[in-house]
Amino acid sequence: MADRFKARAEAYVTREWQRRGAFAWCMIPLACVFGAIAAIRRATFALGWRERVNVGVPIVVVGNVTVGGTGKTPTVIALVEALRAAGFTPGVVSRGYGGKGAEPRPVTAASSAKQVGDEPVLIARRTSAPVWVARDRVACAKALRAAHVDVDVIVSDDGLQHYRLARDVELVLFDQRLAGNGFLLPAGPLREPLSRRRDATLVNNPFERTLPPWPDTFALSLTPGDAWHVGDPSLRRPLSQFAGERVLAAAGIGAPERFFATLRAAGLAPATRALPDHYAFDDNPFADERVDTILVTEKDAVKLNAWRDARIWVVPVEATLPARLIDLVVEKLRGRSPA
Template identity: 50%
Template sequence: MSNQPAGLAPALQRIWQRRGAAAWLLLPISLLFGLLAGMRRWLYRNGWLKAARLPVPVLVVGNIFVGGTGKTPLTIWLAQQLHHAGYRPGVLSRGYGAHVDVPRLVTADSLPEEVGDEPLLIASHAGCPMAVGRNRAAAGAALLRAHPEVDLLLLDDGLQHYALARDLEIMLFDGRGAGNGWMLPAGPLREPLSRRRDVTVINGAASAPGVAPDAFRMSLKGDMAVQLAQPGRRIALAELAGQRPAPRIAAAAGIGNPERYFGMLEAAGLRFSRLPLPDHYAFHDNPFAGVDADVILITEKDAVKCRHSEPLRNDPRLWFVPVEAVIDVALADTIVEKLRGFPTDRHPGLPHLQTPAGL
């Protein structure tokens, strides 16, 4: 298998980290992109485009940097912390890569191709109701009808989904920060760095280029590998790194920023060959068939899909590494304090939005 990086090309990432000649050449297109994005925000802000309002507060977790920054672990952490604070949260998602033209509730029996890989991961760890759909407002209405006890909705990866009104916004960065600070395609930003937000979080770094120093810090902890074929078998990464003779290890990641996963494994003392895969890789084929390794470490997000492939779920070489967000509890306190100003039941009943029969 090729070891060429998947997802966003490294050359493009290098362009986005500085204002070099290539970035300057792309800047006129970025200015047009920024103009169109700003016009869209203005139309929603001034009521020319209507945003649906749900009867419970909506908290959005998202990013303006293209690619993965760690939104899924942060969403899981927030759902758990808000539950501990007395809320009964639900989670909404687009369900990227799935066929969800109409809202769908996520259950233990849902398939990745039906609801997406990240929603299955969130639902299994957050322990709260979840719904997916292209129309997030309709998905929220469906979830609230099915679970009227829900009094708060978390919208995963929804900063640019202005069709659903929101009350609080959390913007997440990683160590790449804002890159060169320019919008697509000259830079990595979907929206300008000046875009308002209520809370800023940095994942995996003490500081990041272009990000205010008062941002909350987040890190991802993963110190154990679980065998996919036999989930009862677990091994500490430090123990795996110390085995003699040393096993041949490969690491694969179908996430937005594979290098962050690889860096975590290296920090645990592991040495391995890298197998980056495209984000949301579907595993319709077996990318590990020709891999010469005793152990293949995959992400838990990839394990969600590998479980539904007989050759993959029975491959004893496959082990996944669960990760969890480590964040100062002060972030949860800040969110709870901000939420106190947003009452529920702000409108009598739910909006009349498209929902599937039975929800």
């Protein structure tokens, strides 16, 4: 019951952040306070009162200026593969949402999502690149570099507002909601003003709307692959094969509707269930669901360790980065030599 209430509350706020209604205007005073605090914090680094730390290798930050999921994890995975193809040896740092422990620690494909966070585990499984997590991105990047001396570029999964970590490239992601009503938190979804400087913008838009007229803005394409069975990943089925079954699509991600839209675009008409972002899956939330098949995201699948439901199939997605964006990132990195 509590999870359903939380999901409804999140859905309500997300809807209100798309318009300038009564909720947004009531929150404007708090948004002004939030904006002032954020501006002062940025200024302390811009004026040199607080030091940005160079960890010795180039840093690429993949983040967002809005609250909620925008597709950062598949973007990080695709970027790691693109950098590897360009001749780099990338590593990844992340805060590890929900993870335990403040000290930097490595993540492997066998790591517990409860200990290090769901997204880092997924990145480690998909890329086999060195992945480290810690709340302090600077300490995390230093620890990764000390443990993997061959790493010559680090991708930061989120951390756009972690200004102490010096960076060479900033990629900002949006989804179809873009900047919503354009207000700062809590009146709107923005953590920082939309005018914030960045090297490039990626828009993850499954609804194929026109890209906004912003400089260096690219479309991010996410393509679903064959679903694999949670109990035996070697069992795979094209999504089209689920068309005649009673299907439930469930997602504990920042923007569950994007996952549902992907399945509909593949020809399915599933019942849907939005769970809170980073849902723990300590128990089976689908025990009472009368369906043949349950489709979940890869991010959710890394947390299904304590129990199994034979109806669950996992839908992977592949991010396709535009060649011009990859060229932009590689050019900036090659212009900066590791220390």
